[in-house]
Amino acid sequence: xxxxxxxxxxxxxxxxxxxxxxxxxxxxxxxxxxxxxxxxxxxxxxxxxxxxxxxxxxxxxxxxxxxxxxxxxxxxxxxxxxxxxxxxxxxxxxxxxxxxxxxxxxxxxxxxxxxxxxxxxxxxxxxxxxxxxxxxxxxxxxxxxxxxxxxxxxxxxxxxxxxxxxxxxxxxxxxxxxxxxxxxxxxxxxxxxxxxxxxxxxxxxxxxxxxxxxxxxxxxxxxxxxxxxxxxxxxxxxxxxxxxxxxxxxxxxxxxxxxxxxxxxxxxxxxxxxxxxxxxxxxxxxxxxxxxxxxxxxxxxxxxxxxxxxxxxxxxxxxxxxxxxxxxxxxxxxxxxxxxxxxxxxxxxxxxxxxxxxxxxxxxxxxxxxxxxxxxxxxxxxxxxxxxxxxxxx
Amino acid sequence: xxxxxxxxxxxxxxxxxxxxxxxxxxxxxxxxxxxxxxxxxxxxxxxxxxxxxxxxxxxxxxxxxxxxxxxxxxxxxxxxxxxxxxxxxxxxxxxxxxxxxxxxxxxxxxxxxxxxxxxxxxxxxxxxxxxxxxxxxxxxxxxxxxxxxxxxxxxxxxxxxxxxxxxxxxxxxxxxxxxxxxxxxxxxxxxxxxxxxxxxxxxxxxxxxxxxxxxxxxxxxxxxxxxxxxxxxxxxxxxxxxxxxxxxxxxxxxxxxxxxxxxxxxxxxxxxxxxxxxxxxxxxxxxxxxxxxxxxxxxxxxxxxxxxxxxxxxxxxxxxxxxxxxxx
Numbered sequence: 008x009x010x011x012x013x014x015x016x017x018x019x020x021x022x023x024x025x026x027x028x029x030x031x032x033x034x035x036x037x038x039x040x041x042x043x044x045x046x047x048x049x050x051x052x053x054x055x056x057x058x059x060x061x062x063x064x065x066x067x068x069x070x071x072x073x074x075x076x077x078x079x080x081x082x083x084x085x086x087x088x089x090x091x092x093x094x095x096x097x098x099x100x101x102x103x104x105x106x107x108x109x110x111x112x113x114x115x116x117x118x119x120x121x122x123x124x125x126x127x128x129x130x131x132x133x134x135x136x137x138x139x140x141x142x143x144x145x146x147x148x149x150x151x152x153x154x155x156x157x158x159x160x161x162x163x164x165x166x167x168x169x170x171x172x173x174x175x176x177x178x179x180x181x182x183x184x185x186x187x188x189x190x191x192x193x194x195x196x197x198x199x200x201x202x203x204x205x206x207x208x209x210x211x212x213x214x215x216x217x218x219x220x221x222x223x224x225x226x227x228x229x230x231x232x233x234x235x236x237x238x239x240x241x242x243x244x245x246x247x248x249x250x251x252x253x254x255x256x257x258x259x260x261x262x263x264x265x266x267x268x269x270x271x272x273x274x275x276x277x278x279x280x281x282x283x284x285x286x287x288x289x290x291x292x293x294x295x296x297x298x299x300x301x302x303x304x305x306x307x308x309x310x311x312x313x314x315x316x317x318x319x320x321x322x323x324x325x326x327x328x329x330x331x332x333x334x335x336x337x338x339x340x341x342x343x344x345x346x347x348x349x350x351x352x353x354x355x356x357x358x359x360x361x362x363x364x365x366x367x368x369x370x371x372x373x374x375x376x377x378x379x380x381x382x383x384x385x386x387x388x389x390x391x392x393x394x395x396x397x398x399x400x401x
Numbered sequence: 402x403x404x405x406x407x408x409x410x411x412x413x414x415x416x417x418x419x420x421x422x423x424x425x426x427x428x429x430x431x432x433x434x435x436x437x438x439x440x441x442x443x444x445x446x447x448x449x450x451x452x453x454x455x456x457x458x459x460x461x462x463x464x465x466x467x468x469x470x471x472x473x474x475x476x477x478x479x480x481x482x483x484x485x486x487x488x489x490x491x492x493x494x495x496x497x498x499x500x501x502x503x504x505x506x507x508x509x510x511x512x513x514x515x516x517x518x519x520x521x522x523x524x525x526x527x528x529x530x531x532x533x534x535x536x537x538x539x540x541x542x543x544x545x546x547x548x549x550x551x552x553x554x555x556x557x558x559x560x561x562x563x564x565x566x567x568x569x570x571x572x573x574x575x576x577x578x579x580x581x582x583x584x585x586x587x588x589x590x591x592x593x594x595x596x597x598x599x600x601x602x603x604x605x606x607x608x609x610x611x612x613x614x615x616x617x618x619x620x621x622x623x624x625x626x627x628x629x630x631x632x633x634x635x636x637x638x639x640x641x642x643x644x645x646x647x648x649x650x651x652x653x654x655x656x657x658x659x660x661x662x663x664x665x666x667x668x669x670x671x672x673x674x675x676x677x678x679x680x681x682x683x684x685x686x687x688x689x690x691x692x693x694x695x696x697x698x699x700x701x702x703x704x705x706x707x708x709x710x711x712x713x714x715x716x717x718x719x720x721x722x723x724x725x726x727x728x729x
Contacts, residue, residue, distance in 0.1 A: 068540075069540045069560055069561075072520050072537075072539055072540045072561060073539055073540060073558075073560070073561040073562075073563070075537075076539065076561070076563060076565075076574070076577045077577075284541065284559060284583070287499070287517050287518055287541055290499075290518050291518060294518070319562075319579065320579075339581075339582055339602075339603065340582065341559070341560065341562075341582040341583040341601075341602040341603075345602075345633070345636075345655075346602065346633035347582055347602050347603065347604075384631065384633070
């Protein structure tokens with residue numbers, strides 16, 4: 008930071024502190040669009056009712072504690088709706104004057120809501136990972152706190168490249184989201200110079216996952232499905248539908264590490280992380296909610312911290328001013344990931360390290376050492392400026 | 402300050418001559434994961450002892466008379482007090498939950514404690530063993546500095562990103578200064594006219610000038626740059642300033658270096674290579690040596706302050722966190 012900028016910030020800080028009575032009310036919302044889904048393969052992954060909302064509660068506490076020194080208050084409404092109710096809920100929020108809206112929804116619902124909200128609102132995407140939202144289907148009023156599928160795929164494949172495990176066998180599911188995830192892995196394999204030795208598609212036949220003694224069949228059938236593959240170092244699983252990937256690690260034909268949707272997974276956060284002060288963040292969350300944190304909770308917390316940080320540094324609470332600040336060079340935010348997170352000003356995507364998690368411990372963090380970039384090592388993950396056709400941020 | 406120091410040396414030397422041949426101080430290092438404190442001799446740099454210190458010991462300090470070692474046992478929610486000679490636990494002090502860093506008033510009472518999980522600074526009477534006050538501060542309080550005149554305690558809050566100036570008269574916050582992301586440590590100069598605050602994730606040290614009436618003004622931010630080291634790894638944590646204010650030492654975490662800053666020009670003049678993930682720092686009382694805790698290599702680095710060189714490393718317990726040196 009230049010000295011002038013630093014002095015300016017200092018001047019701003021002192022300015023407000025000398026007038027703490029000037030109250031600023033920051034009102035935001037979390038809109039979660041729930042679609043009917045099957046139960047997850049593992050009951051440890053059962054979806055809690057307060058998914059995402061718990062992160063909002065912690066963010067309100069954190070922002071509010073800071074705000075008390077600056078005369079700012081933070082209040083975040085949380086709404087869980089069906090896709091049919093989503094537009095009505097959005098209209099209600101906008102009518103109340105709430106224009107800072109964190110959305111937990113899939114691509115279609117997110118785009119519908121963003122287009123309806125218009126330029127006076129700021130949408131923070133805390134769930135949808137679709138590459139298109141950061142590419143041709145980007146929207147000027149949407150910032151993506153959730154990482155894209157290409158960022159997550161790059162994070163895993165970069166780790167494999169660092170290990171020099173270069174021959175990959177890709178197994179993808181048969182549903183459209185699985186195939187889209189498979190595309191992200193194919194792209195990452197080419198980007199980091201791995202070799203795709205073979206691809207297989209696991210047919211989702213609506214099988215009896217989680218049936219009583221289901222392991223007997225899994226143990227017999229899955230190795231046969233994986234039999235006879237060309238020589239490979241790793242198995243990459245693209246299973247967005249949560250149908251088969253968690254079963255892969257011990258039911259392959261050849262003993263090989265599994266990465267992606269099963270085995271070693273790329274995540275934004277997990278409850279085992281202790282580095283970079285994360286322990287105290289985990290403790291605050293667990294004390295408040297009585298459960299372990301999930302990625303959606305972290306992403307909602309982070310989205311609301313983006314708002315809080317931008318309010319603290321600018322003294323403004325309107326969506327346009329906060330968007331401008333968040334996209335500016337001045338913005339940076341600590342996120343318990345060891346380095347500041349910032350936004351890509353060409354498509355509104357948050358740059359962030361990706362954690363590689365085996366379900367129990369933090370195995371690694373990408374970007375990996377030695378993967379360099381002229382702007383930031385974080386830009387080795389996901390769509391870089393020349394690759395993105397997003398033109399809404401020019 | 403210089404002439405006073407020079408005058409003091411012969412007197413100290415005379416006292417040593419009377420007391421015995423070797424003048425050494427004990428160095429106490431808290432080991433966060435090992436749940437112990439390692440004791441090192443500052444003359445031979447040999448480890449004298451490693452004793453149990455409760456669960457997750459982090460902040461560590463010593464009474465002005467050198468008799469008692471205070472350890473923030475974070476996972477025990479208490480401050481454990483040990484005899485500096487026998488290493489026996491004497492008693493515990495109420496600290497509030499999850500004490501992390503603390504600072505002792507110059508006279509030895511009270512103890513100002515940052516409670517990381519509860520957004521509080523707890524003021525504990527070290528004689529009556531009671532809590533005198535709880536001061537609400539920002540999110541994740543950590544750094545604790547005290548002004549030389551004892552009128553101000555400064556706490557840094559890691560997620561709020563502020564330095565809170567607490568008056569020790571009424572325990573009220575009088576000033577808040579916004580600094581860069583994740584402020585870890587606050588250190589006054591000995592003349593009290595300046596405060597340095599390190600920002601771990603922001604990668605800077607904020608320079609805050611203190612007016613005669615105590616009013617703080619942010620005047621500069623010092624940034625760091627090491628060829629071949631990613632900027633993200635330059636994470637300032639511990640800060641120490643020489644008595645004359647001419648040199649500021651800043652531990653840079655995973656960059657495995659201590660930066661040397663000219664206290665007048667505020668330019669970085671050198672980087673000293675240390676062990677891995679260097680966090681906290683402590684001078685020996687004569688300021689001849691600076692000791693650094695290196696959490697990932699489980700050792701401390703000893704820096705010759707005048708030469709600005711690392712002279713040796715000493716293996717300690719698991720994940721060393723804090724360090725304090727006994728007074729003369």
